[in-house]
Amino acid sequence: MSVYTVAHSPDADDIFMYYALEFGWITDKDIKFTNAALDIETLNEKAIEGKFDITAISFALYPKIKNEYALLKTAASFGKGYGPKLIKKKGRKLKKRFRVALSGRHTTNAMLFKIAYPDAKIVYMNFLDIENAVLQERVDAGVLIHESILNFDDSLECEKELWEVWVELAGKELPLPLGGMALRRSLPLTKAIRCEEMLTKAVEIANGKKSLISKMLVERGLVRISDEELEKYLNMYANEESAAMGPEQIEALNRLYKIGFEHGFYDCPINVKDYMIPSEYTKARFS
Numbered sequence: 001m002s003v004y005t006v007a008h009s010p011d012a013d014d015i016f017m018y019y020a021l022e023f024g025w026i027t028d029k030d031i032k033f034t035n036a037a038l039d040i041e042t043l044n045e046k047a048i049e050g051k052f053d054i055t056a057i058s059f060a061l062y063p064k065i066k067n068e069y070a071l072l073k074t075a076a077s078f079g080k081g082y083g084p085k086l087i088k089k090k091g092r093k094l095k096k097r098f099r100v101a102l103s104g105r106h107t108t109n110a111m112l113f114k115i116a117y118p119d120a121k122i123v124y125m126n127f128l129d130i131e132n133a134v135l136q137e138r139v140d141a142g143v144l145i146h147e148s149i150l151n152f153d154d155s156l157e158c159e160k161e162l163w164e165v166w167v168e169l170a171g172k173e174l175p176l177p178l179g180g181m182a183l184r185r186s187l188p189l190t191k192a193i194r195c196e197e198m199l200t201k202a203v204e205i206a207n208g209k210k211s212l213i214s215k216m217l218v219e220r221g222l223v224r225i226s227d228e229e230l231e232k233y234l235n236m237y238a239n240e241e242s243a244a245m246g247p248e249q250i251e252a253l254n255r256l257y258k259i260g261f262e263h264g265f266y267d268c269p270i271n272v273k274d275y276m277i278p279s280e281y282t283k284a285r286f287s
Contacts, residue, residue: 001029002191004053006199007036007043009179011146012223014056016213016234017075017242020202023216031194039126040145040179041104048106053184054195059177060108062275063257063266069182070192070277073245074200078175078252079163084109085149086160087134088141094159101134101142103127108178108256109143109162115263116165131156145178150229169259174252183277193279203243210234 006021008014014037020026021033036052044061046052050068062071088094099121102110113120123139130142131152141159144152166176181199183192206213214230217223223230241249253272261269 001032003032003034004187004195005034005036007038007046007052007055009040009043009056009146010037011040012217012230013077013146013234013242014075014179015217015222016206017199017203019213019217019222020205020209021198023213025205026198026201028194028198031191031198033198039103039128040107041124041126044104044106047182050184053187054199055182056179057182058104058107059180059253059256060111060260060265061106062180062182062272063260063270064106065182066270066275068185070185071272071275072181072183072196072199073276073279074181074196074203074243076180076242076245076249077178078241078249079166079178080175081163081173082149083161083163083166083176083178084112084143084145085158086113086141086143086162087131087152087156088159089134089137090155090157092140094140097121098140099123101125101130101139103130103143103145107145108176109145111260111263111265112162112165112169113143115169115259116160116162147223147229150232170252170255174255175249177249177253177256189277192277196277196279200243207240207243 006018008018018035022035040058043056044058047055047057047065096119101123102113104110104124125133127145130144131148133139134142134156135153163176167173183195250272257266258269260266
């Protein structure tokens, strides 16, 4: 039996999409998964090192690891009309070179922020610490991600929705690519295909048992938000479209990578379909 580690972030949508596997609702006689939960920037850095077999990543990182990892079509998070928020103290006017806290240099929100605010002075920190850093005035502003966008201190206000930045750069209202999963290319192709199938099934089962899994996650203390906030958050980032990317999500990713290339973040634009697992291989081989 092959044992592969799936690394994901501790935010609610990643946990939700993975835990059908953890609960043993999906099994395979040849493949077993273990998991590791780390903040998204640590996952990005570990992906650059090639640490994990399967790992959550920020979509903005992918072109930098494309030769070592294939991009999975499942367990993806996109924003539609929403996304990370640039927040500050109410009434505060931000100067041109304001200090801002970001959750990591390889995140999608960091790339969009740098394009929109090229003169800002950036401080990187764990996403869980950003709100307090703004409240304590250690920074002038911060970009909130994950569940933090739902409920922050009343003394803070949203300066800018990064969704607005994205739409302006993209030229149309495409879904905002935030995070996805990547699989190490050294895995045998048939097992890589099976891993993607199992992860896809996990997301499908999770969506079909949303109330049950949400209750189990809350009871086990695996999420940091209330039942009501969890349901709202999962509807935003872990839904039917998370199971398998469609044409609109593919278009959005290609647009993200074109924007990144145009602004000097990548050496060249890429077509993500060229870097995904050829799932049709199994059918062709055994037909």
